[in-house]
Amino acid sequence: MPTPSPSSSLQDRILNLVQTLQFAWFAGHVLTLVGSALHFLSVVMFRSASKPYTIAYVGALISYGVVIYKTHGTPQLNTHYAQRLVMDENVQYLLLALYWFFSKPISVTLVPFATFSTFHALGYVRSNIIPTVFPVPPSTASSSSGSGPVTWQAKTQQRIKSWTDKNYDAAMRFVAQIEVVGIMGRLLLGVFRFQIMSIFLYAQFLRFRYHLSTYNRQAFTRLRVVLDNVSRDPRVPPVVVRAYMSAKDMIIRYGQAVVQQQPRQ
Template identity: 45%
Template structure:
């Protein structure tokens, strides 16, 4: 509900900061700011020196996703059905992965999806909550040039987010499948990260495959490109047959792993808040 135009600025800000949604917004802003501070360290290959910004970024993600999960599951039930419902919830999966990344070796790729989610969520909260608190709608019949400008900015933000949201989510899915998993595999091979990390993340991607159209599209795109490159008769003739056979076996193993039964979440569950 928009704040009353006749209320004071102090009252409006007090009402704004009291809600858990404001803490959720602060978590997203923390993720964005700390990611921005981490980027120069990553760009100069000074990963260890910037590790504190990496952990602070994921701490912000922990705060945001904890608020969403708490609002979705305010009462804990010690039943198998509740546990299954809990772990099938997308926000719980992202919260668990945020905990995992928070304690992992700093990498840029895992930050990217969370930062994109944080950008869209914090932008929408700014439009729907912060701007109205700072510049409330004037009473009917009253004119306020500042309020009109703010309303125009709000409409532009809404139009931009609605136009670019699907593209951003498709990009996130591709980064999750290629960028993050590729970084984990490379880190495991070069002994820079744990060999268990790709296994843990593979289970996360299995859930994402079932729950996200964008993730399924990303997998389909990657498979089509690799098939065209490797699998005969359309594959590159310079690729040895043993490589094609190995790829086919790996593809089959990944498909069987991904087809393991995962129950869909109940209708109306929130996703990546």
């Protein structure tokens, strides 16, 4: 989006901003953040948290829908278009958000979406909201480019950029850990309630994430190291160790299936 002219009225600048797909993308992330915050607050206060949970996933569907549309264009009924969608992580998150949207609320599932939305929303505020709502006058901008004082807008934008750059990797590792351990662990508890479908569908999602995301592969590696160390403890019954080794071997083969098939696509 081009930098708005400071001579334009605030109303015109805002109208030009909100009439873009990118603003709809930003609004989706804001909904996800607001809905997630209200959901967790409701959980802490022992109140009904289903409505903010729904709001959060409506936001996720909007933001990921915009990204997919801008990336792939109008849906097409052909194999090439379908293959591009399958290997697009945004499509995977859109489908996951759609599934969580129609499912009974599981609070931990909001954590990855809220984390992503935090970084995306901050980036939009830095690059679009601040220049549009608080443009720097031409005279000030020209003086700031030299040895004059730095404007508060530039300072704020730099602080946002510094924070996001500093915390991005740690946040992505945190998200991967939540996806691999937190969400799947919570879903595995559903085995006792015969909630098998969610486990199968989420396992499919993790299989793609393992292939596409370095952070998720690292999370699986850390989990394997921890469980391997536990299995070596002499206090662990041999039958448990054998069951763990069999399960680990099955999961490894399951996860690598996508990697092995990918070159043939």
